[in-house]
Amino acid sequence: MHEWAIAMSVIQTMEKWAKERGVNIMKVVVSLPSLSMLDLDIMRDAFKILKKNTVLENSEFEVRVRDTDFDCRNCGRRFSLEEIKRQLSEVFENYGEENPLHLLPAFVSSFARCPFCGSHDFTSELSVLVDGIDYESDA
Numbered sequence: 001m002h003e004w005a006i007a008m009s010v011i012q013t014m015e016k017w018a019k020e021r022g023v024n025i026m027k028v029v030v031s032l033p034s035l036s037m038l039d040l041d042i043m044r045d046a047f048k049i050l051k052k053n054t055v056l057e058n059s060e061f062e063v064r065v066r067d068t069d070f071d072c073r074n075c076g077r078r079f080s081l082e083e084i085k086r087q088l089s090e091v092f093e094n095y096g097e098e099n100p101l102h103l104l105p106a107f108v109s110s111f112a113r114c115p116f117c118g119s120h121d122f123t124s125e126l127s128v129l130v131d132g133i134d135y136e137s138d139a
């Protein structure tokens, strides 16, 4: 399960961060890129279970989805997820109800193209990020 491995590494990073600074973390906001295959509920459960017996036991983990922007490798321009969704919805119409893609990043670039130059060669930030940390001094 990818979600568990990611949650584990976020927790380890946050533990180290808190110890180095001598702070209590109250809340961590984690964002998943909207085109990832990661399951929000599994991520939330993973944090709930993995934080036990760590310094983050009482910390809240908020997991949310963030919209992804895309960078064209061919013309260097940036475009939004909305543009991709629009293109994909046209593709889906041809398939009817049976959605073939489940929005795998690998498939997206073979169906969608840069709206400026038409290239399929684009990329996006697909890592899981820590967007915010609320903490208080341990003193």
Ligand SMILES: [Zn+2]
Pocket: 072, 073, 074, 075, 076, 077, 114, 115, 116, 117, 118, 119
């Ligand atoms: Zn382009």
